[in-house]
Amino acid sequence: MHHSSAGRVLIAIALFLAGIGIPATALAQLNGQNIKGDTGLKSGSQAPPGGYVVLPLYWYSADAVKDRNGDEVLHGGLDAFVGGPGLNVVTTKKLAGANCGFLVVLPFANNRLQGTELDQNPGGGLTDMYVQPLNLGWHLKTADVTAGYGLYVPIGRYEDGASNNTGLGMWGNEFFAGTTLYLDETRTWHAATLASLDIQSKKKDSEAKVGNILNLEGGVGRDLLKGAASIGLAYYATFKLSHDDLEGLPSLIIRGKNRVWGLGPEATIPLASKQAVYGFVTVRYQWELGARTTTEGGAWNVLATFLLKPLKTTQP
Secondary structure, three states: OOOOHHHHHHHHHHHHHOOOOOOHHHOOOOOOOOOOOOOEOEOOOOOOOEEEEEEEEEEEEEEEEEOOOOOEEEEEEEEEEEEOOEEEEEEEEEEOOEEEEEEEEOOEEOOOOOHHHOOOOOOOEEOOEEEEEEEEEEEOOOEEEEEEEEEEEOOOOOOOOOOOOOOOOOOEEEEEEEEEEEOOOOOOEEEEEEEEEEEEOEOOOOOOEOOOEEEEEEEEEEEEHHHOEEEEEEEEEEEEOOOOEOOOOOOOOOOOOOEEEEEEEEEEEEEEOOOEEEEEEEEEEEEEEEEEOEEEEEEEEEEEEEEEEEEEOOOO
8 A cells, every 4th residue: 555755754753752752751662672473383482403594584564653542643654674694503402301592693674663763764784683592492292392582782773863773772681481382182283472571771872771571472373294384373462561761852642651463374385395395484474453652554574494404305
């Protein structure tokens, strides 16, 4: 759907009012670093031991800003893209019975939706890097369990008050745990949830600090092709647990802790020949619902995963 330039300006103004320019008494809210809906089906499962090159791609398009009561205060169009390469390694080394792994992603962005730091065309560039120095995976008869720690490293372009930022100018600590429950003996049907808690530092050269954020991501689905493919319904929910520390202009229009839900289909297909499996592609689209003190729209999440060592298939 086409959106007018005036609509884009209104959205930018709304995010400005909701962002760094408002003091703490306004209870306005800033965005965190977690990409909403970046995991879905089997979110509580660690990958099998091995090495994987990953390419996550995220497109977000918002067409409304909602207030703390869920009423639309502004309408228009606002788009954002984040994507970049990463490396995921799962080892056979054990800790408390779990396989140990690590992950690093070096993403790029065309803009970041963050108050006065918003710009529709900042020129693109590196955004904040994500590192999991340790993730753990347990594999039980009727369930998988995962837990670990992630760190957002502020290497993206950032200056306090600039209009061309691609990073958020803050460190972020993420603690996560989740489970995938298998609903039948063949482990074909499954339901999963991954919970993560994000705690951020103050922004660079500023007293602004994003409040703590709880993210829930998962879904219900079914495996196909002996587990090589899957389809289902994925969801996410994001809740601000504490108010931001803000500085700058007087209290204006948008108040309250932000929250939003997302829901939509997901499918995974293998990248394979008759001799080997080389990787997988996962695609999900989620419509946002129930937004409070934030934008509301929809997002595509696409994840291409390539095995460093292709998996040989059994010949008939």
